[in-house]
Amino acid sequence: MNVKLQIVIESEPGGLPIIQEVAQFERAGLQPATLGLALSEAKSILQSVQQALVEQQVSGYLAQQAVCQDCGEQRVCKDRRGIVYRSLFGKLNLQGSRLLHCACQAHSTKSFSPLSELLPERSSPELLYLESKFASLMSYGLSVQLLAELLPIGASLNAASVRQNLHQVALQLEAELGEEQSVFIEGCPDEWAKLPRPELPLTVGIDGGYVHSSEQTSRQDGWFEVIVGKSIPASGNSKVFGFVQTVEQKPKRRLFEVMQSQGMQMNQQVTFLSDGGESVRELQLYLNPNAEHLLDWFHITMRLTVMQQMSKGLESAQGELKAGAVAALEHIKWNLWHGKVSRALQWIEDLAVDLDTAETDEKQRKLSKQVQEFEVYIHRNRAFIVNYGERYRYGEVISSAFVESTVNQVVSKRMVKKQQMRWSKKEAHLLLQIRSKVLNAELQPAFRRWYAGFAVEEVEPVLAA
Structure with a gap:
C-alpha cells in the first residue's frame, strides 16, 4: 500500500487552491509495529505540513507589507534577508525582505524588516511555554531529550537555550508584579463592614529550604536559603510561592498577590504560620487587618x-x-x-x-x-505564641507541617534531591517563579495574556524531580 499526503491551501474563498505533497510512505502486511503512523513518520508529516503552511503565510504577509497602508503606494525593496524562527515542529528559515518606508509619513528609520518586527523573539510561544513548563519540572537536559524525542524540533535545541528561554519567561512574569509596599491594608473598618460576607479563614504557611550554591568558597557557605510558602483557602485550590530572599525585591507584594488571587478580602480572617525565623517574621505583617500570626508548634x-x-x-x-x-x-x-x-x-x-x-x-x-x-x-x-492546646481542642490549625511537604514539592524535587547541579541565587529565584506558576496552573493564563490566539491544552503537571 502506497500512501501520499497532500495539503490543500485556499488563500481566498473561491480562489485557486494550492496543492502540495507533504509526505509519502508505504505499508506492506499488517503488523503491530506498522499499524497506523510511526513516530518518525508523524514528526516528518508535521514538519512538512508546517513548512508548506508557513511559506504561504509569510508570502501573503510580505505581499501586504509591500504596499503602504497609508497611501497605497508600492514600497521599494532594499534587500532580501532571512531570519531563523524556532517552533515546536522544527527550525524555520524564513525568507523576508527589507523595505524602504514610504515618504508619505515620517519614520525614525529609513527601512524596516516586516518579519523581524512581527517575530522579535525568534521562538514560537508554544515552544517557549513547553520549554519553561518541562524545565521547571525536570532538569534542562531531560527537558531537551523529551521534546526532541516527541517533536520534530531538530538538533538546534540544547540545555543552554532552554535555560535562557526559561529565564526570559520568568523575567517577563517578574515585570508584571506590582510595586512593593510596607503596608497592604486598604480602607477602614467602616468600608470593611460593607464588603460581602467573606469565605472561611485562609491559612498561609511559610518556611525555608536550602539549595546548593554555585558560589561556594567553603563548606559552610555551600548552601543558600529560599523562602517557600503555601496558601490554603477553605474551599478551592491551594497555591504555592517561593523566592530567594537576597534576590527578591518584592516579597510582600508576591505573597499579597497570591492571597488576592484566591479571593482574599480585607474583612476575611487569615492565619499565618511560620518557623519564627528572621527571614519570614516581617514578611507576613500588614497584609490583612484580620490576620493572626502564629509561631508553628x-x-x-x-x-x-x-x-x-x-x-x-x-x-x-x-x-x-x-x-x-x-x-x-x-x-x-x-x-x-x-x-x-x-x-x-x-x-x-x-x-x-x-x-x-x-x-x-x-x-x-x-x-x-x-x-x-x-x-x-x-x-x-x-x-x-498562643494557647495551642485550646486551638487544638477546637480543631484549629497549630502547625505548618503541610509546608514541609511544600518545600519538598517546590524546591527539593527539582533543585536538591538527586541533583548534582549547583545554582546561583538569581537562577534559582527565576526557576522558582516558573515552577510555582506551573504548580499553580498559572503559566498558561500568563501566555494567553501575552500572545493573542495562544492555545495549548492544559495538562495537570507531573511533579518530576
Whole structure:
C-alpha cells in the first residue's frame, strides 16, 4: 500500500487552491509495529505540513507589507534577508525582505524588516511555554531529550537555550508584579463592614529550604536559603510561592498577590504560620487587618525534643542536674502548649543558670548552648505564641507541617534531591517563579495574556524531580 499526503491551501474563498505533497510512505502486511503512523513518520508529516503552511503565510504577509497602508503606494525593496524562527515542529528559515518606508509619513528609520518586527523573539510561544513548563519540572537536559524525542524540533535545541528561554519567561512574569509596599491594608473598618460576607479563614504557611550554591568558597557557605510558602483557602485550590530572599525585591507584594488571587478580602480572617525565623517574621505583617500570626508548634516541639534527648544523655554522675533538666523541659513544653510564655521563659532562664553554673562537660556545654538559643528564639517570637492546646481542642490549625511537604514539592524535587547541579541565587529565584506558576496552573493564563490566539491544552503537571 502506497500512501501520499497532500495539503490543500485556499488563500481566498473561491480562489485557486494550492496543492502540495507533504509526505509519502508505504505499508506492506499488517503488523503491530506498522499499524497506523510511526513516530518518525508523524514528526516528518508535521514538519512538512508546517513548512508548506508557513511559506504561504509569510508570502501573503510580505505581499501586504509591500504596499503602504497609508497611501497605497508600492514600497521599494532594499534587500532580501532571512531570519531563523524556532517552533515546536522544527527550525524555520524564513525568507523576508527589507523595505524602504514610504515618504508619505515620517519614520525614525529609513527601512524596516516586516518579519523581524512581527517575530522579535525568534521562538514560537508554544515552544517557549513547553520549554519553561518541562524545565521547571525536570532538569534542562531531560527537558531537551523529551521534546526532541516527541517533536520534530531538530538538533538546534540544547540545555543552554532552554535555560535562557526559561529565564526570559520568568523575567517577563517578574515585570508584571506590582510595586512593593510596607503596608497592604486598604480602607477602614467602616468600608470593611460593607464588603460581602467573606469565605472561611485562609491559612498561609511559610518556611525555608536550602539549595546548593554555585558560589561556594567553603563548606559552610555551600548552601543558600529560599523562602517557600503555601496558601490554603477553605474551599478551592491551594497555591504555592517561593523566592530567594537576597534576590527578591518584592516579597510582600508576591505573597499579597497570591492571597488576592484566591479571593482574599480585607474583612476575611487569615492565619499565618511560620518557623519564627528572621527571614519570614516581617514578611507576613500588614497584609490583612484580620490576620493572626502564629509561631508553628511543630518547630517549637522539634527544638524541645532535641533538648530533651540531650538532657537524657547527660552523665549518670550528674543525676540531680539530669533529672532537673528533664523536668524543667517538661514544664517548659507544658507552659508553651498552653500559651503561658512568661512562665515558660522563667523555666528556661532557671535551666540556663543551672547548666551554666554546674560543673561542665562537653554534653552539658552543648545542652546549655541549645537552651540559651531557645531562650532567644522564644523571646523574639513571644508575640506569635498562643494557647495551642485550646486551638487544638477546637480543631484549629497549630502547625505548618503541610509546608514541609511544600518545600519538598517546590524546591527539593527539582533543585536538591538527586541533583548534582549547583545554582546561583538569581537562577534559582527565576526557576522558582516558573515552577510555582506551573504548580499553580498559572503559566498558561500568563501566555494567553501575552500572545493573542495562544492555545495549548492544559495538562495537570507531573511533579518530576
